[in-house]
Amino acid sequence: QVQLVESGGGLVQTGDSLRLSCRASGSNFKNYAMGWFRQAAGKERQFVAAINWSGVGTYYNDSVKGRFTISRDNPNNTVFLQMSSLNPEDTAVYYCAADQARWGLSHAQSEYEYWGQGTQVTVSS
Numbered sequence: 759q760v761q762l763v764e765s766g767g768g769l770v771q772t773g774d775s776l777r778l779s780c781r782a783s784g785s786n787f788k789n790y791a792m793g794w795f796r797q798a799a800g801k802e803r804q805f806v807a808a809i810n811w812s813g814v815g816t817y818y819n820d821s822v823k824g825r826f827t828i829s830r831d832n833p834n835n836t837v838f839l840q841m842s843s844l845n846p847e848d849t850a851v852y853y854c855a856a857d858q859a860r861w862g863l864s865h866a867q868s869e870y871e872y873w874g875q876g877t878q879v880t881v882s883s
Contacts, residue, residue: 780794
């Protein structure tokens with residue numbers, strides 16, 4: 759089992775950048791592929807990005823491709839989401855999630871067994 763804690767959210771302006779972090783504990787971090795999802799108010803949770811256990815493989819939602827970068831630091835049990843060129847449509851609670859299929863790059867929420875509590879990102883216009 760793994761516990762996930764996100765951090766780094768906040769209030770920014772259009773065009774700004776922000777880096778989210780998600781620290782894992784309780785299990786071998788390298789056993790998991792990791793994903794980021796987001797949920798805007800009144801909307802369903804949406805896939806953002808995924809990374810496999812090695813960090814070599816990544817996958818992005820088209821809406822963030824070229825603006826967001828997912829990466830991981832296995833020795834420090836942390837996955838990151840670097841976000842740039844933010845706009846109000848990126849406003850949401852951002853969640854990290856862990857998938858026991860360590861080579862996985864799934865966009866499906868059902869593939870992820872463990873979830874963090876989320877961190878709020880608000881982008882003002």
